[in-house]
Amino acid sequence: MRNSRTLRLIAGLMCAGTAVAACGTSSTSSSSGGGQAFTPPKLEALSQLGQPEGALNILAWPGYAENGSNDPKVDWVTPFEQATGCKVNVKTFGTSDEAVSLMKTGQYDVISASGDASLRLIAGGDVEPVNTGLVPNYADVYDFLKNKPWNSVNNVSYGVPHGWGANVLTYRTDKVSPAPTSWSVVFDANSPYRGKVIAYDSPIYIADAALYLMKTKPELGIKNPYALDDKQFQAAVDLLKQQRPLVSEYWSDYLKESQALKNGDAVVGTAWQVTVNLTQSEGAPLESTLPTEGATGWSDTWMVSAKSAHKTCAYKWLDHIISPAANAKVAEYFGEAPANPKACSLTADAKHCETYHAGDAAYAGQIWYWTTPIAQCVDGRTDVKCKDYGEWTRAWTEIKG
Amino acid sequence: MSIAASVSGFLYRKPRLRLGMLLSAPLLWLGLAYLGALAALFVTAFWHTDTFTGQVVTEWSLDNFTTLFTDGVYRTITLRTLGIAVAVTVVDAVIAFPMAFYMAKFASPRAQRVLVIAVMTPLWASYLVKAYSWRIMLSGNGLVGWLFGATPGYGLAATVITLSYLWLPYMILPIYAGLDRLPDSLVEASGDLGARSWRTFRSVVLPLTFPAIVAGSIFTFSLTLGDYITVKIVGGANQMLGNVVYDNIGAANNLPFAATVATVPVVIMLVYLAAVRRTGALDNL
Numbered sequence: 001m002r003n004s005r006t007l008r009l010i011a012g013l014m015c016a017g018t019a020v021a022a023c024g025t026s027s028t029s030s031s032s033g034g035g036q037a038f039t040p041p042k043l044e045a046l047s048q049l050g051q052p053e054g055a056l057n058i059l060a061w062p063g064y065a066e067n068g069s070n071d072p073k074v075d076w077v078t079p080f081e082q083a084t085g086c087k088v089n090v091k092t093f094g095t096s097d098e099a100v101s102l103m104k105t106g107q108y109d110v111i112s113a114s115g116d117a118s119l120r121l122i123a124g125g126d127v128e129p130v131n132t133g134l135v136p137n138y139a140d141v142y143d144f145l146k147n148k149p150w151n152s153v154n155n156v157s158y159g160v161p162h163g164w165g166a167n168v169l170t171y172r173t174d175k176v177s178p179a180p181t182s183w184s185v186v187f188d189a190n191s192p193y194r195g196k197v198i199a200y201d202s203p204i205y206i207a208d209a210a211l212y213l214m215k216t217k218p219e220l221g222i223k224n225p226y227a228l229d230d231k232q233f234q235a236a237v238d239l240l241k242q243q244r245p246l247v248s249e250y251w252s253d254y255l256k257e258s259q260a261l262k263n264g265d266a267v268v269g270t271a272w273q274v275t276v277n278l279t280q281s282e283g284a285p286l287e288s289t290l291p292t293e294g295a296t297g298w299s300d301t302w303m304v305s306a307k308s309a310h311k312t313c314a315y316k317w318l319d320h321i322i323s324p325a326a327n328a329k330v331a332e333y334f335g336e337a338p339a340n341p342k343a344c345s346l347t348a349d350a351k352h353c354e355t356y357h358a359g360d361a362a363y364a365g366q367i368w369y370w371t372t373p374i375a376q377c378v379d380g381r382t383d384v385k386c387k388d389y390g391e392w393t394r395a396w397t398e399i400k401g
Numbered sequence: 402m403s404i405a406a407s408v409s410g411f412l413y414r415k416p417r418l419r420l421g422m423l424l425s426a427p428l429l430w431l432g433l434a435y436l437g438a439l440a441a442l443f444v445t446a447f448w449h450t451d452t453f454t455g456q457v458v459t460e461w462s463l464d465n466f467t468t469l470f471t472d473g474v475y476r477t478i479t480l481r482t483l484g485i486a487v488a489v490t491v492v493d494a495v496i497a498f499p500m501a502f503y504m505a506k507f508a509s510p511r512a513q514r515v516l517v518i519a520v521m522t523p524l525w526a527s528y529l530v531k532a533y534s535w536r537i538m539l540s541g542n543g544l545v546g547w548l549f550g551a552t553p554g555y556g557l558a559a560t561v562i563t564l565s566y567l568w569l570p571y572m573i574l575p576i577y578a579g580l581d582r583l584p585d586s587l588v589e590a591s592g593d594l595g596a597r598s599w600r601t602f603r604s605v606v607l608p609l610t611f612p613a614i615v616a617g618s619i620f621t622f623s624l625t626l627g628d629y630i631t632v633k634i635v636g637g638a639n640q641m642l643g644n645v646v647y648d649n650i651g652a653a654n655n656l657p658f659a660a661t662v663a664t665v666p667v668v669i670m671l672v673y674l675a676a677v678r679r680t681g682a683l684d685n686l
Contacts (some may be wrong), residue, residue, distance in 0.1 A: 017521075097654065100654055104654070124456060213485050248554075248555065248637055248638065249555060249638055250638055256634070259536075259537075260540075263540040263542055265540050265541045266543045317462065393655070394468075397645060397648065397650075398472070398474045400638065401474060401477060401478075401639075
């Protein structure tokens with residue numbers, strides 16, 4: 001008798017567990033539309049600052065929130081902690097997809113989101129509008145970075161622009177000659193660097209293939225690598241499947257990539273400037289270039305979590321990270337263009353802003369910033385349906401095989 | 402009578418209640434945290450996600466399973482994972498058997514203890530340190546290339562090597578235990594009856610220790626089926642079932658499909674366990 005009662009109890013508990021799981025993940029999807037057409041969940045921006053809460057959990061790309069633990073000379077977190085009393089925890093992520101799922105835990109107060117994550121975070125109700133009036137340094141930021149499709153919805157700002165740059169073509173100068181000027185070295189089936197190519201491990205890398213096709217196969221009519229209809233998408237996927245034998249590794253950890261390039265296990269591929277700088281500093285003969293086809297890139301936004309319990313610290317961080325001094329340090333360490341023009345006079349390399357075309361809106365316009373692909377084509381076409389990010393993700397598993 | 406004494410007297414008279422109280426904590430753990438989580442996993446496998454917002458939509462459908470069975474790429478990945486698991490198990494069994502045989506039958510009791518400790522030492526080091534060490538050793542200008550003049554490079558071979566290294570202790574210890582229990586008198590009797598050493602090994606030692614080998618294979622097999630870190634570190638551009646699960650959780654944020662894929666190794670293990678149950682291997686665990 002007791003046995004069967006125990007069994008029933010266990011069964012009951014299991015059902016309860018399942019029900020809790022169901023509650024925890026219940027659907028609140030109000031928006032599966034696209035572009036500016038979707039209505040984000042109604043959230044209010046902070047109206048005024050309070051007392052700093054004493055703690056701040058940061059979710060950042062590697063190199064964006066350095067506290068001196070990687071290199072004692074590289075530290076703009078400690079001064080922030082001293083000035084505000086907000087004790088900082090930093091968690092880094094390797095891909096935007098990882099960032100989006102980490103953000104859903106609600107454990108982080110601020111995030112440095114790229115354009116392929118920001119809209120998903122806004123639509124999912126994970127981040128809230130930002131009252132830019134409470135961020136004094138916001139006034140200095142380049143106007144061409146403000147209220148863009150990836151950091152605002154219906155002209156409501158969801159964060160502060162922080163910096164931008166390109167996913168550059170990187171190569172070993174001793175193993176790759178002549179110096180490449182085109183992405184063909186990583187995509188062409190007859191590339192001499194078969195088995196030595198390193199590629200980014202994220203569905204968004206499909207856009208790199210689409211960008212290459214945009215220039216080499218104009219008959220496909222690709223206008224924007226993030227707006228691909230069936231035929232264009234298939235062409236990009238086929239190109240990546242053809243690239244698969246050339247690839248030695250897909251990287252999402254920039255340190256792993258750095259090591260592969262340093263040891264010569266990979267000699268050419270796509271990388272961030274920060275990886276190039278880091279690997280060069282360890283003595284590897286590495287160079288990077290912006291190929292003739294252009295490149296995909298990022299324009300990053302610091303956003304505030306809707307679930308944050310440390311909002312005052314979060315706003316203090318937003319202001320700190322785009323302050324001239326901090327913005328200059330991040331831009332130089334990471335290898336990108338700063339968002340605040342006043343940072344340009346504070347960089348150690350006086351020509352940094354010139355090298356990275358910081359104030360050059362026309363140049364910035366040539367880089368295809370990561371954007372979440374959605375069913376409504378972001379290039380404005382209304383006669384076709386584009387592939388959404390879910391389909392990009394499935395295709396990515398298929399490409400890797 | 403004190404309270405403690407009366408409680409103990411009461412419990413003494415009610416043996417079933419005593420047993421119930423003793424087992425309630427482990428049963429709760431097993432039922433709620435362990436099986437409950439597994440049950441939740443299977444339920445999730447029938448839902449799907451809104452691809453844009455990433456929210457889970459709790460509508461029942463078999464779409465995930467349809468994708469899993471009709472999409473060729475998942476079959477390829479399942480077969481690749483199975484192949485790696487079999488290869489790792491075979492490599493480990495071949496390396497572990499002579500090692501365990503020496504430990505159980507030839508080494509002095511003192512040497513036995515030292516060897517058992519030596520076999521377990523790698524378990525004290527972090528998994529990641531060991532995997533990354535192999536990454537460095539197998540790299541283009543690493544130790545392996547320097548010693549042998551060539552390196553397999555990153556790929557399936559590197560994955561099998563690294564996983565075999567990682568799981569070897571889990572194979573050696575059950576075989577050692579099995580051989581230790583094999584009475585020497587049986588080997589001697591076989592010799593007295595005229596069998597040469599190979600014949601003794603084939604007809605006496607191997608059949609009696611086979612369940613122990615199978616017991617070890619359950620560890621190497623199931624651990625390999627679920628692994629995704631090693632293949633990410635040394636596997637080059639390859640992916641295993643674990644990577645698909647990881648990518649769907651960590652990257653695509655598609656928990657339901659990850660749950661669907663995660664049922665594959667569970668099913669494979671259930672089939673494998675059912676098959677080896679008849680060998681008596683489970684008694685050796």
